[in-house]
Amino acid sequence: MDFERALAEVYTTFEQRLAAANRDADVEELRVAYLGRSGELTLMRRGIGKLPAQERPAAGQRINAVAERMELRLASALETLRAHGLEDALRERVDATFPARARRGSIHPIRRTLEDICDFFERRGFAVVVGPEAETEYHNFDALNIPPDHPAREGFDSFYLPGGLLLRTHTSPMQVRTMQAHQPPLAIVTPGRCYRRDALDARHSFAFHQVEGLVVAEGITMAHLKGTMEAMCRALFGPTQRVRFRPSFFPFTEPSAEVDTTCPGCHGLGCRTCSGSGWLEIGGSGMVHPNVLREVGYDSDRVTGWAFGLGTERIAMVRHGIDDIRTFVENEPAFLEQF
Structure with a gap:
C-alpha cells in the first residue's frame, strides 16, 4: 500500500535524523519538522481524505501511533543528551587553587x-x-x-x-x-x-x-x-x-x-x-x-x-x-x- 510505504519511509528518515542529533536544538528542529503545523505527519493527516473511505480510520490510527512513537523517541533523545551533557560537565577539571576575583559585600x-x-x-x-x-x-x-x-x-x-x-x-x-x-x-x-x-x-x-x-x-x-x-x-x-x-x-x-x-x-x-x-x-x-x-x-x-x-x-x-x-x-x- 502506497500509504503504508510512505509512512514507513517518513519514520525511517526520522530515525536517521534523530540518530545524528547532538544538541537540544537539533531535537526541537526534528519535532517541528515531523510533528509541527507543517510537519511530515501533519501533511499525511491532511491527505487521509484522498484515501478510500474504508481505509481512512485505519490510516488515522497508524499516523497517531507513529506520532506517539516519535514523541517518545524525541523525549528519550533529549534525556540522553542532557545526561551526557551533565557527565561532560562533571568530567571537566576545575583548578580550585586558581585565584578568583572575590567581590565582598559591605554594610549599607x-x-x-x-x-x-x-x-x-x-x-x-x-x-x-x-x-x-x-x-x-x-x-x-x-x-x-x-x-x-x-x-x-x-x-x-x-x-x-x-x-x-x-x-x-x-x-x-x-x-x-x-x-x-x-x-x-x-x-x-x-x-x-x-x-x-x-x-x-x-x-x-x-x-x-x-x-x-x-x-x-x-x-x-x-x-x-x-x-x-x-x-x-x-x-x-x-x-x-x-x-x-x-x-x-x-x-x-x-x-x-x-x-x-x-x-x-x-x-x-x-x-x-x-x-x-x-x-x-x-x-x-x-x-x-x-x-x-x-x-x-x-x-x-x-x-x-x-x-x-x-x-x-x-x-x-x-x-x-x-x-x-x-x-x-x-x-x-x-x-x-x-x-
Missing part, C-alpha cells in the same frame, strides 16, 4: 549609620530597644500626648491597618512600652523603620529610619540633653562639631527644640548643603512631657527625662555627600560598591 550606609549611632549610646550605658512596626493607636499616639484631633492622626498622614493598628510613624511607641515595663532610672535608644504618607522625592520617603533616645531619672535637665547631642555629633561628623537648639513644639515634650549641628561640609561657614546657613537640622528633642510620664505610671514630680529623634537618612546623606534619599533604596551596584 543606612545600616552603618544606625550602628554608629547605637554604638555611641551603648558605650555610654544605653540599652538598644526594638519593637513592632505595626503599632496600636494607643502606643503611637494616645500615650504620647497626641490628641485625637492632631493632624498626625489623619488618614492622609498615616498608614492605617485593619484591627485598629497602623504602621508606626516614629519609634516612640517603644519608649512608652519600655517605661511601662521598667521603673526609672532608664536610658534607651530605639532604632527602626517608620512610615508616613509622604510623597517620594529627593528629601522625603514614605518609609524611613529613625533613632530615638530617652533618659528618665531624678535631676535630668536640658543641659544633659544638649551635651549628649553635641558629643554624638562630634562622634558622627568630627571633633569640631557644635550643636544649637531652636525652640519648637512636639506634643510629647515640653519644652521642645529642633537640634541643629554645624554643617560638616563647610564647618559652619555656609555652603550649598546647608543653604548658606552653616547649620543642618538633624532631628527634634525636648524634655519628656509630664503627661507622658504620668501615663506610664511615673511620678512626674520626682523624675524628669529628655528624649530626641533623629532622621537616619538625613544623617547618612550628610556623612556621605548624597543629595537624593532615593539613592539608598535603588540598589545600584555602582553606589553600593562604594561602601
Whole structure:
C-alpha cells in the first residue's frame, strides 16, 4: 500500500535524523519538522481524505501511533543528551587553587549609620530597644500626648491597618512600652523603620529610619540633653562639631527644640548643603512631657527625662555627600560598591 510505504519511509528518515542529533536544538528542529503545523505527519493527516473511505480510520490510527512513537523517541533523545551533557560537565577539571576575583559585600550606609549611632549610646550605658512596626493607636499616639484631633492622626498622614493598628510613624511607641515595663532610672535608644504618607522625592520617603533616645531619672535637665547631642555629633561628623537648639513644639515634650549641628561640609561657614546657613537640622528633642510620664505610671514630680529623634537618612546623606534619599533604596551596584 502506497500509504503504508510512505509512512514507513517518513519514520525511517526520522530515525536517521534523530540518530545524528547532538544538541537540544537539533531535537526541537526534528519535532517541528515531523510533528509541527507543517510537519511530515501533519501533511499525511491532511491527505487521509484522498484515501478510500474504508481505509481512512485505519490510516488515522497508524499516523497517531507513529506520532506517539516519535514523541517518545524525541523525549528519550533529549534525556540522553542532557545526561551526557551533565557527565561532560562533571568530567571537566576545575583548578580550585586558581585565584578568583572575590567581590565582598559591605554594610549599607543606612545600616552603618544606625550602628554608629547605637554604638555611641551603648558605650555610654544605653540599652538598644526594638519593637513592632505595626503599632496600636494607643502606643503611637494616645500615650504620647497626641490628641485625637492632631493632624498626625489623619488618614492622609498615616498608614492605617485593619484591627485598629497602623504602621508606626516614629519609634516612640517603644519608649512608652519600655517605661511601662521598667521603673526609672532608664536610658534607651530605639532604632527602626517608620512610615508616613509622604510623597517620594529627593528629601522625603514614605518609609524611613529613625533613632530615638530617652533618659528618665531624678535631676535630668536640658543641659544633659544638649551635651549628649553635641558629643554624638562630634562622634558622627568630627571633633569640631557644635550643636544649637531652636525652640519648637512636639506634643510629647515640653519644652521642645529642633537640634541643629554645624554643617560638616563647610564647618559652619555656609555652603550649598546647608543653604548658606552653616547649620543642618538633624532631628527634634525636648524634655519628656509630664503627661507622658504620668501615663506610664511615673511620678512626674520626682523624675524628669529628655528624649530626641533623629532622621537616619538625613544623617547618612550628610556623612556621605548624597543629595537624593532615593539613592539608598535603588540598589545600584555602582553606589553600593562604594561602601
